[in-house]
Structure formats: structure tokens, C-alpha cells
Amino acid sequence: MKNFFKRLLTNPTPTSEQGEPTAGSSPALSIPATKAKREEITRFIINGLKPYIDEKGHTIAGLRLYMLCNNKELEETLKVALCDDTPGMFQKDHLERKLVNNFIQLAGGWFFEHHLVTDKLPDYCITHGTMGLEVIRRGQDLFQQYSTARLQALVGKTEFPEYELNPQQQLKFNIGRSKNPKLSTGRIHTNDIVFWAQDDPQFDAQSGAANLHVSRNHAYILYNPQLDKFFLFPDKGGLPDNGNKTRIYTTDDKVKSLNVPGVSHELQNGDQIELGGAAILVFLKS
Incomplete structure (x- = not known):
């Protein structure tokens, strides 16, 4: 009996010979x-x-x-x-x-x-x-070295015809459908480059047909101050797993698809960004 209690104190969670908790036992407590x-x-x-x-x-x-x-x-x-x-x-x-x-x-x-x-x-x-x-x-003095850029909508109806990407104001720019859409997780997402959604009062069926192919959280642009460059990343909604696509058409007639989370494309002046196979933005470096 004394040996039994000694073993219990040194190993309070019953385990199998392989060291796994036995059926019905509770896992040891740990910091979340x-x-x-x-x-x-x-x-x-x-x-x-x-x-x-x-x-x-x-x-x-x-x-x-x-x-x-x-x-x-x-x-x-x-x-x-x-x-x-x-x-x-x-x-x-x-x-x-x-x-x-x-x-x-x-x-x-x-x-x-x-x-x-x-x-x-x-x-x-x-x-x-x-x-x-x-x-x-x-x-x-990083801010004086920051370059600015612009995005223009070529296909699709956006909140503004042109957006300035100014790193002195922010470094990340979200692209998606609607201003503050609610994602499937329940989280409210905020877009900086906004394609009007079908239930937005500003939506126009003719000019905004391409908007229906844009995800609520489709892509984002991130500025790197050390490199003085803008990078395009696919967001969760702009990946093939969610039935969507994010492509870049470069000025030298190459096509690049962004299919992997965290893998980016360094944006160059004149690159065209295609969202969902329909909406198109053009990136213009100042």
C-alpha cells in the first residue's frame, strides 16, 4: 500500500506502457x-x-x-x-x-x-x-525614404477610382469586397481598397459585375520600408482552397498566380492584379 501511494504521487496520471494516458484518465494541466x-x-x-x-x-x-x-x-x-x-x-x-x-x-x-x-x-x-x-x-529617418504608389481600377466598381498607397499613413492595405464585411469566422474585416458588394447601395450591376468574383478578404499589399518595395499577398479568401484566384499580369507579359499563403509578389510599375478571374487593378509606382 505504501508503494502504491508513492507511485501515485510521482505519477498522478495513469498511463499505459507506451506512456499514453489510459482510457478515462484526464490529461495533466498545463498553461493554455x-x-x-x-x-x-x-x-x-x-x-x-x-x-x-x-x-x-x-x-x-x-x-x-x-x-x-x-x-x-x-x-x-x-x-x-x-x-x-x-x-x-x-x-x-x-x-x-x-x-x-x-x-x-x-x-x-x-x-x-x-x-x-x-x-x-x-x-x-x-x-x-x-x-x-x-x-x-x-x-x-525612414519616412522620408518611403515611396508612394497608386492603385487604379480597370475592371470592377470600387469605392474610389484611384487609391494612394502611402506608407507614411499605413504599411498594409487590404483588398476585398465591401468596406467592413463579416467573415465566416464572425470577425469583422476592414478593407482599404473596396469593391462594392451587391447589397451595398453604391453597387451598380453593370459596372460592378466583376465585383461578385472578389472575396471579402481577397488580398493585401504590404510595404517593406527597408527595401522600399510593395509586395502583394493573397489573403484567405483569395486562395484556390476557397474557390478564388489571385493573379498578376506583368509588363513583360508574364502571368503569376499566388496560390500559397504568405508567398508574395514584388509589385512593379504597371503590374495588373486580377482578382477572382474578373476584377482588375493596376499598380503604379510613383
Whole structure:
């Protein structure tokens, strides 16, 4: 009996000979995956910023976090951990206080961005495992180097005939049907380049026929300030798995399809972006 209780205390979860929990047993308690991932990310950022601790002459203007992600479960965990549905929440409620407590100097209006990548982390990052951190210090005059670009609708009815892509205002530009569509997950999505939906009062059946082939979250354009380049990515709704397509027709008569999440196309002046095989935008670099 004494040996039985000793074994029970050292191994409270009954297991089979293969080490798996037996039928009817409960799994051991653990920290929820999302909370653990959020703490892991925060630790990585603080460790990456150790050179800035108690350095009053080096103020941080912004942070960009890059994370390798190759499966849907991890993608959802990362998005929830980083409060993706509530912009600014991770920065203000989870990260800023801990940075201040570690005597890391932050500029007023400092920014935080996170990006999921599928191939590799940027070479200019502080890296550890699957995470990379880019530090923007106050005084780095990046904004004056930013190029601007434009998108014009060639086929389809958009909110505006032309859109300016200005990195001084934002770095990511969502493309899709309707201004604030509700996705199948229940989340409200916001588009910057808007193709009117059939139930929008501005929709016109004749000029907007191509709009019906555009997904609510079809694609997005992301600006990279280090490279001074714009990249087009397929969003979830613009992938073949969802019955949709995203193609680029280049000025040298090549056709490129974006069929893999996280795989992008570097946009060049004159590239035509085809959405759903019908709507077309043209990219114009200033």
C-alpha cells in the first residue's frame, strides 16, 4: 500500500506502457497555448532589447515582430496571442508595461507591428528560433525614404477610382469586397481598397459585375520600408482552397498566380492584379 501511494504521487496520471494516458484518465494541466505563446513572445522581445535597458539616449520609436508560421493551428494561436482582432491591445496591455518596467525607453507614439512569414525571417532582424525582431530607433529617418504608389481600377466598381498607397499613413492595405464585411469566422474585416458588394447601395450591376468574383478578404499589399518595395499577398479568401484566384499580369507579359499563403509578389510599375478571374487593378509606382 505504501508503494502504491508513492507511485501515485510521482505519477498522478495513469498511463499505459507506451506512456499514453489510459482510457478515462484526464490529461495533466498545463498553461493554455495562447497564454504560453504570448509570454514566449514577450520574453523574446525583452531579451532582444537588452542592449537598450536603462539607455536613456537610445529611445525606441517602433518594433516589428516577424514570426515563421506554416500551419493553421499555429497561425490562430499567434493571432489570438497578439490580440489580432483588437489592434493596439497587445502593445498597450501586454507589452508596453513590461518594457517600461525593464527600463527600456519608448518614444511617445511608438508603434508595434507583427507579421507572419512562411519562408524565412528578414536578415536585418534580431532572431531567436522562429521569431525575429526589428528595432526602429528614434532618429531613423525612414519616412522620408518611403515611396508612394497608386492603385487604379480597370475592371470592377470600387469605392474610389484611384487609391494612394502611402506608407507614411499605413504599411498594409487590404483588398476585398465591401468596406467592413463579416467573415465566416464572425470577425469583422476592414478593407482599404473596396469593391462594392451587391447589397451595398453604391453597387451598380453593370459596372460592378466583376465585383461578385472578389472575396471579402481577397488580398493585401504590404510595404517593406527597408527595401522600399510593395509586395502583394493573397489573403484567405483569395486562395484556390476557397474557390478564388489571385493573379498578376506583368509588363513583360508574364502571368503569376499566388496560390500559397504568405508567398508574395514584388509589385512593379504597371503590374495588373486580377482578382477572382474578373476584377482588375493596376499598380503604379510613383
